[in-house]
Structures are given as structure tokens and as C-alpha cells.
Amino acid sequence: MATEPVIELRDVRKAYEMGTVRVEALRGVSLRIDPGEYVAIMGPSGSGKSTLMHILGCLDVPTEGTYRLAGEDVSTLDDVELAEIRNRRIGFVFQQFNLLPSLTALRNVELPLSYAAIDRATRHRRARESLARVGLDDRLHHRPGELSGGQQQRVAVARAVATDPALVLADEPTGNLDSAATADVLALFDELHRAGRTVVLITHEAEVAARAARTVRIRDGAIEDALVAS
Secondary structure (H helix, E strand, C coil), X not given: CCCCCCEXXXXXXXXXXXXXXXXXXXXXXXXXXXXXXXXEEECCCCCCHHHHHHHHCCCCCCCEEEEEECCEECCCCCHHHHHHHHHHHXXXXXXXXXXXXXXXHHHHHHHHHHHCCCCHHHHHHHHHHHHHHCCCCCCCCCCHHHCCHHHHHHHHHHHHHHCCCCEEEEECCCCCCCHHHHHHHXXXXXXXXXXXXXXXXXXXXXXXXXXCCEEEEEECCEEEEEEEXX
């Protein structure tokens, strides 16, 4: 039996109306990413990679074409349905970490589990396990301001995988990190890949993209090529 892809885009187009001007951000993008793949999406500023990331993350929907996430057609869902899909199926890692400063690392990781209506004991256990996997079991009760940038991003990775999502989507996750912290965070993505997670990394940095098993290059709203690492 053929494996169902985690991501399947077919002729996806996205246009924005800016006054009397119509801007074509994506021009017929088709892309398949299978379970357990580690894929980097690269492109210069204005290439359409941010728009593509928003569609992959169910933060926006295509103007035309279809997007199936783990077998579910999400192309025409409304905002409430998209929010539910994001919480159930996608773990996000952002450049800005997006941690709540008043909450401990443990509580930050518990948040998406709370939204999923998981009972308190279970979400506490899963959050602790997730933080232990990223090497922060000794920082459970530290707030973001008491952690380094690299540690904050590790908390964000722990939060992303705590719900056991179909897809881990990382948007420029090393953009605010020094070289040592960047190496640590990229090593975490390597570990997630080895553990069978599907990881999609949005980046403009070639050395970051090189860690992925496949690189998809986008320019002017269209995919130029999809290279497999040698």
C-alpha cells in the first residue's frame, strides 16, 4: 500500500489584491512530502516562501489548488477549522520563539496540550518528557527570561513535538541564535528526523538547509528544483 503523504500540494496558487493590483505570490506550486522526511524550503526575499509557509501551516488557504495535510483537505476550511487543524497536526517553531514570558518552560510546553483538552496529569507528564528529550529537564521551572536564546528555542521545539503532530514546521528557527546555539538546535532537528518525525524547515541560509535530506528552492512564486542531499 502506498504511503499517504503528510503534505500534498497540487497546483497551489495564492494571489493578493492590493488596491487595483493583483499580486501572484504563488504560481502553481505542487509539492509532496512523505512521512519522516526532513525538507528545507529555501528562497530569497520575495520568493513566496513565507506565503508557502503560511499555507503549509494552515495560517492561510490557497486562492486556487488543493492542500492535503496528513490526508485531510484543508484548502477550503474556515478559520475555526484551521485553528483546530493547527493545534492537532502541526508543531510550530518560530524565529522569535513565541514563548509566554510569565510562564515557566514546563507551562509553555503544556499550553498546546491544554488547548487539546488533555487532562492535567497527562499534559504535565508529556511536557516533562518533551523537555527532557531536548535536554532541559533541569530547567522545567525557569521562565524564558532566565534562559539563553538557544535554551528558549529548545523549549519551543519541546512545545512543538509535545502534541505528537504529523508535521513539525520551523520558520527561520536559527535566525536569532549565535553559531553555537544554531548548531544545538539543528542537532535537535536531526534527532527528530532520525526518530521518524516529518520536519519542514523554512530558511534563507544555505548552511542551515544543508542539514535537511531534501532542499526545495522557490523563486518568483514557483518551485525551481527539489534537490536530495548527497
